[in-house]
Amino acid sequence: MGLTATGIAIAAVLSVFAVAVWRARQPWQPGRIWRVPWHAVMALALVLLLGLLAHLASLLTGRPMTPRGLG
Template sequence: MDLTATGAALAGVATILAVAVWRVRQPWRPGRLWRIPWNAVMALALVALMGLLAHLVSLLTGQPIEPRALR
């Protein structure tokens, strides 16, 4: 992925995270049968956001980020 695609993906994941945070803060209405697990969506979006931020840093610095276990 180049810098443009990474920025677009980062914006998309940040939008999903913002919607999930907004939906988690809304009160639950009793009687609803099906509900999207917004806490899980928020957790997955945070993991994706951290990965994309690490990828963005590696693109900007020119050095790949290596996990400690693989050194």
């Protein structure tokens, strides 16, 4: 994945995170049967964002990031 695709993916994940924050802050409406677990969506978006930011850092520096425990 190149620099442009990584930037687009980061923007998409940030927009999903922003929508999840907005929807999680809305009050609960009694009588609704099913709700999307917005806090879980936020957590997943944060994990994806951290991975994409690590990928962006490896693209900008030219050195792949390796885990400490596996090296």
